[in-house]
Amino acid sequence: MHDTARRGLDGARHLSRGSKRDTEPEAEIDGVRIHRYPLRAATGGPAGYLREYGSALWHTARLVRKVGPVDVVHACNPPDLLFLPALWLKRRGARFVFDQHDLVPELYLSRFDRGEDLLYRAVCALERRTYRTADVVLATNESYRDVAVRRGGKRPEDVFVVRSAPAVDRFQPVPPEPELKRGRPHLLCYLGVMGPQDGVDYALRSLAKLRDELGRTDWHAVFVGSGDAFDAMVELSRRLGLSEQVRFTGRIPDADLVRYLSTADVCLSPDPRNPLNDVSTMNKVLEYMAMGRPIVSFDLKEARVSAGDAAVYAPANDEAQFAGLIAELLDDPEKRARMGKIGQERISGPLSWRNSQASLLAAYASAGDPDRAGKRPRR
Template identity: 80%
Template sequence: MWDLAGKALILVENLSVPFDRRVWQESTALRDAGWEVHVICPRGAKRDTEAYAEIDGIRIHRYPLRAATGGPLGYLKEYGSALWHTYRLARRVGKVDVVHACNPPDLFFLVARAMRRRGARFVFDQHDLVPELYLSRFSRGEDFLYRAVCRMERATYRAADVVIATNESYRQVALSRGGKSPDKVFVVRSAPAIERFHEVEPDESLKKGKPYLLCYLGVMGPQDGVDYALRALARLRDEQGRTDWHAAFVGGGDTFDAMVELSRELGLEDSVDFTGRIPDEDLVRYLSSADVCLSPDPLNPLNDVSTMNKVMEYMAMARPIVSFELREARVSAGEAAVYAPANDESEFAKLIALLLDDPDERRRMGELGQSRVRGPLSWEHSRKALIAAYDSAVE
C-alpha cells in the first residue's frame, strides 16, 4: 500500500456522521489504508451539530437539513436541498480522486459527474434499492414518481465506475438491472462494531417485575414493522395467554408517536416502554437484559432483499431473534433466528412463546449468532472488500 492512497470524498444524506455507523466504519477503514477522507453529510438534531469537525483524522463537512414531511413531495424538497448543499461543500473540498456516494437519494451522481471533469472516479455505495423503497414506503404503485426514481437509479449505475452492494441480493440487482460488470460490483456487508456491542450485567429492573424482557432495536418508519411487533405482542397476550413479559422498543423515527398510540389502542401501555434514541451504554444494558429480540420487518419488495442492521446487532449481543421469513434475514441470521411465515402476527407471537419456554435453545441461538458476527460476517471481511473496490476504481 502506498503512503498516500488518494483523497476520497464520501457523500451521505440520511444520517449525520459519525452517527452513521456504516459510513464511519468505511471512513476509518479508508483512513487506515492511507486515504485522506472527507465526508459531507447533514447536521444532526442533538449530535454531530457542528458545521465542520475533524474526528480521528476524518474531515466532516455538515449542512443544515430539514427532514421530509408530507409524503413523496416532501422528499423532493429535502433531497433538492441536500443536493445543493452537497454540491456547495464539494466545491469547497476541491479536487478528489474518488467520490463515494451513499444512497438514498440516487442523485449524487450529479455531483460526481461535475467532479469527474477534474479526474475523480465514482464509487456508488448502494445502501437501499430506492425503487423498492418507494414501493414499500408509500404504497402508490408504479406511478410517475416511481418511474422517476427508476431513471435516477439507472443514471447512477451508468455513472458509477464501481458499485458497492450491501449483500448478494443487491449485487444481483447491480448486475441485472444496473448492467454492471461482475468485476466492478463488490459486496461490503454492514457489520456491527464489536467494541460497541459488548455484554454487560443484565439489569433486572428493565423487566418491570416480569420474568422476561423482549426488545426491539432500530428505526421506527412505515416499513420497519413496529406495528406488526405490537400486534404480535397483543396476540402473545390474548392467544398465547402470556403476560409474563415486558417489552422495550429502543429507537426513534417517523412513526414513533403513532406506535406509542397504537400500543395504547392495543392495551399494551403497561407492558411496553418506548425509550427513544438512547446512549450506547443504555443500549447494551437493554440488549444484555433481553431474553428475546424482535425483528418484525414485514415482507415487502425492499425488506426481502435488505440486510437489517438490528439483526446483526442482536447477533453481536448473543441474543435469539424472532423474524418474519425474509430472504436476506435468513442469510444473515441463519439458525440464530426463528422465522414466522411472512407477516403472520399469530405465528410470530407463538415463536416468542416457544423461545421464552426454552432457555437452552435461546442460549444456543445466541452463541451461533455471535460466532457468525465475529467470523464470516465480521467487518474485517467487509473492510477488505471495501479496499478492493477502491483499488478497482482507481486502477
C-alpha cells in the same frame, strides 16, 4: 440508528449535522476535513422527501465546489441523486464509488404503496443514471449485487459486496439488570428505525396476540429507536392496550442500549415481507447477534442469510405465528442460549467486519486503478 441494509445513514443525512454536538459547519478530526450543513428531515410523504432531498442536493453541490480536486468521490443513497455532484467531480478526473444502501425503487413501493406511478418511474430513471455514472458499486449483500449487475448493467467485476457489520467493541454484553423487566420474568427488545416499512406495527399486533390469544403476560417489551412512525406506534400500542407492558425509549445512549440488549430474553425483527425488506440486510439483526440474543423474524430471504440458526422464522407477515415463536423461545432457555451463541460465532466469523474490510479495500483498489479509468458499464 439507521436500519435496513445499510452501513450508515442515508446519502443526504450522512453529510448533514448529525447531533447537537456536531453543529460546526467545518471541522477536522484525525486529519479528515468535515463539512456539514443543516437539514430538516422529511415529513408529509413524497413531497416532504422532495423538499429534503432538494435541499440536501443544493448544499452538497455547494460544498463540493469548496473541497478542491479529489481522486475518488464516495456517495451513498437514498436518494439516487448524488450522482449529479459526482458527475461534476468525474469531469475533473475523480472516480465515483456508489455505495448502495437501499434499492430506492423497492423502497418507494414498500413505503408509499402508490404503485408504479410517475414518481416510481422517476426514481427508476435516477437509479439507472447513478449506476451509469458509477465506476464501482458497493452492494450490501448478494441480492443487491445481483440488481446492480442485472438491472444496473454493471460488470460483475465492478460490484463488490461490503456487508454491514456491527462495531463489536460497541456491542459488548454486560450483566443483565432484572429491574429493566419491570417486574416481569422476561424482556423482549426491538432496536431500530421506526418507519412505515419497518414492521413495528406487526410487532405490536403480535404482542397483543401473545397476551390475548396465548394468555402470556409474563413479559415486558421495550422498543428502542425513533423515526417518522414513532408517534403512530405509541398510539397503536395505546389502542391495543399494551401501554402497561410496552415502553418506547426513543433514541438512547449506547450504554443504555447495551443494558437493554444484555437483559433481553428475545429480540424482535418484525420487518414484513415487501419488495425492499425481502432482499435487504437488517442492521438490527446483526446487532442482536453480536449481543448473543435469539431472534424472532419473519421469513425473509436476506434475514436467513444473515441470521441462519440464530433466529426462528414465522411465515411472512403472519402475526399469530410470530407471537407463537416468541412464546416458544420464552419457554426454552436452553434454545435461547444456543441461538445466541450461534449468532455471536457468525458475527465473529463469516459476517465479521474483517471480511467486509477486505472487500472494501479491493473496491477502492479497483476505483484507483488507472487501467480501469474511463471504462464504461454495459448498457
